[in-house]
Amino acid sequence: IEAMLRTQGTLPVNVKFFFEGQEEIGSPQMPDFIASHRDLLACDWVLSSDGGQWEENQPVVIIGRRGLCGLQIDLQSSRHDVHSGTYGGTFQNPIHALARLITSMHGPQGEILVDGFYDAVRTLSDAERTQIAEIPFDEKQYVDELGVKQLFGEPGYSTYERAWTRPTLEVNGMWGGFQGEGVKTVIANIAHAKITCRLVPDQEPDKIAKLLSDHIARHAPAGVTFSVQKLPGSADPYLMPLDHPGNIAARIILKELYGKEPYVARMGGTIPVCGSFLKFLGAHMINFAFGLKDENIHAPDEFFRISSFKRGQEAFCMMLEQLGR
Amino acid sequence: IEAMLRTQGTLPVNVKFFFEGQEEIGSPQMPDFIASHRDLLACDWVLSSDGGQWEENQPVVIIGRRGLCGLQIDLQSSRHDVHSGTYGGTFQNPIHALARLITSMHGPQGEILVDGFYDAVRTLSDAERTQIAEIPFDEKQYVDELGVKQLFGEPGYSTYERAWTRPTLEVNGMWGGFQGEGVKTVIANIAHAKITCRLVPDQEPDKIAKLLSDHIARHAPAGVTFSVQKLPGSADPYLMPLDHPGNIAARIILKELYGKEPYVARMGGTIPVCGSFLKFLGAHMINFAFGLKDENIHAPDEFFRISSFKRGQEAFCMMLEQLGR
Structure with missing residues (x-):
């Protein structure tokens, strides 16, 4: 934002900032806060840097969370x-x-x-199952990462289907x-x-x-x-349309940056504020993020690649320009 | 013993003392100790002050422990x-x-x-079930003491049968x-x-x-x-014949002291050394004791009645005299 204001003097779209500091404790005060500040927070949609990529050279669009x-x-x-x-x-x-x-x-x-x-x-459609099946899954690697004897779960679903959609x-x-x-x-x-x-x-x-x-x-x-x-910290599940304008913009930019189509995935975790934005503002949240799986999220030695930081800066500028067209 | 030696100069029977200090931790070293000192410990049977009475005016002979x-x-x-x-x-x-x-x-x-x-x-005999059934059981009092909603357990048995024989x-x-x-x-x-x-x-x-x-x-x-x-601390179950000479002596003395026949009961708890005396010395252990249920066994405010102490002294003297006859 600062770079765009300095070089161009103006932004291609209107931007409001929202700093969410309660995600890790289940955002207990967010629903009430958003509900009682509907006018102040009104927007078309929300762009969040929470989420991640699949691999360093493989982009992904995340459309849902549990x-x-x-x-x-x-x-x-x-x-x-x-x-x-x-x-x-x-x-x-x-x-x-x-x-x-x-x-x-x-x-x-x-x-x-x-x-x-x-x-x-909701029953998974054939199209949704196909999208998920297109994402490579290495069972041996998954088992080794977890250190389990074998995978286990509800019959009739793949591991990603279980983790994201069940x-x-x-x-x-x-x-x-x-x-x-x-x-x-x-x-x-x-x-x-x-x-x-x-x-x-x-x-x-x-x-x-x-x-x-x-x-x-x-x-x-x-x-x-x-x-x-x-227990405190309940949250609505979250799923947004793949053809939402934000997702369309994200896919165009990611394809330009990486030279390949992003995967369409969901995540098994929860970001409570997604559901609150949708419920009280009617605004979907786009997960536009560049973290990688090996960065030890939540661990004492968590890190973020400088290369990813630069790529993210570039991508966010591209996103604002794309939206202004 | 001291009183009898002072007043009579001799004891009516031979007596050996055995001080067991490990009962509360499952007597881990007792079996080996007894097994390797068979000659030193040889005896006809063992008289123990572990056990208790039913009520202050009701004697009991305890013939088994789990x-x-x-x-x-x-x-x-x-x-x-x-x-x-x-x-x-x-x-x-x-x-x-x-x-x-x-x-x-x-x-x-x-x-x-x-x-x-x-x-x-072992299947309970009719005689054993009758012995147990003769002991008064107040379900309401038992439930109140425990503070439970209701009693619960293996079908086909009374509460005392469950606690002592199952x-x-x-x-x-x-x-x-x-x-x-x-x-x-x-x-x-x-x-x-x-x-x-x-x-x-x-x-x-x-x-x-x-x-x-x-x-x-x-x-x-x-x-x-x-x-x-x-886990450490295993122990054999223990059951002795009701017509064992020690039990016969105990019943004679208890009847003389209380003016009524003692109940014949078992206990649900464990005294590991009982099984070891029987296994290695062939000696049964008589529980000849005068503790009462309300004395808060194992609690910080545990106590023992002075009246019970005096009665116990008298009873132990009577027991030695009875055995000398």
Whole structure:
């Protein structure tokens, strides 16, 4: 922007700046802030530098991200921890009950068994599946990166389809009882689990949280009481049309910069503000970004290539000029 | 002993003292110690002050205790914790796998589903069931003490039968992933569980641990690796004949002291040294004790009644005299 103002004295389009500093904590105040400043923030669409490229010489247009909702379950059985010799076998161990409840949420192949969970999920079109299938996937490399024994998940979908277009229900933490060295013959009185779901169009976070609560109420094993609390940071899933003017502009520029057509991909993660811009401003967000996968995102040794920084500067100038035509 | 020596100059029977200081940590060195000092420790039977009474005015003869064995399970999936947005839905979450594995060990009514687990368990005779049924059981009081919603356990048995004569498989601790405040959208790479079983005649700790390991190998969900380690402190179950000379003596004395017949009960907990005395010395152990249930055993405010102390002194003298007849 500064360079364009210095060299040309003016910008080809009107620009507003929006600095979002809450993304990593789920943007708890953004929806209310955007909703109550509709006039101030009004725009045609949003250009974001969050996202990334596929490889250093391969551009990508990212059209979707998954949403999020989460909750915590606390199961209680006895008033205090008790001696497993004296009482073991006569009442429900809350750890067993929690394990049973968690297990009731998935089938043996990873499919989600919560009633209604998939009801709102859009079926992938043949065109969408083809777009995803065009992106090279090296299963061995993926397995090696993760360090897993094998991949695993909902039958009938490829790994990228699972990661980008299918919702998940993951237990992020589960705990109860004795966790120290050695043995302690205690039966815990409380067991806990933290769950988050990644959501896809057209799932709504509040509705999914309600379905989960209903499932817990229906499947809570005998002999325990339970409480469910919503975790902060829910977000709508996000998907934009591939032929949105912003995406068209991005594809033209990326093709010019790299000499090849960009992949059309989605990402499995969540940027909550995408959904808020769309909901309150009617503005889609274009992910126009040049980060690479090996840059250790979120790690202590995270970095960004200087070459990518220069390419990004160039691309953003090209984008503004393209939009002014 | 001191009082009898002072007043009578001699004891009616020979007495050896054995001070066991490891009971609360599972007596790890006792079996080897007893096995390698058979001559030094040789005796007809053992008189122990571990045990207790039923009520202050109701004596009890305790003829059995459950044994113990335990192991820890560690399930691993990916090399490190990973982002649930990027990878969620494409590989096995080890917490889900652990929950499924734990759930496979019990039926919905608490029965244990590990193949062969009940094979060695002695069926209760009608006489044994009658003995147990003669002991008053107040379900409401038991439920209130525990603070549970309801009792729960293996069908076909009363609460005391479950607690004293049926084996258990209890998860004493289970943990994996994020346990802090709020939300963290991570998929853990490892999940853990600590399990102990209370054993009854004629279950053997090593055999039960092997059956559990086999079960884990057979039921470990796809996509995870697992390791199983034996926890320290296993113990044989213990049951002595009601007509053992020590029990006959105890019943005569208790009837004289309290003016009523003692209950014949077992306890659900474990005293490992019982099994070692029997195995290596051929000597049964009589539980001749005067502790009461309300004395907050193991709690910071544990106490013992001075009246019980005096009654115990009297009873132990009567026991030695009775045996000398």
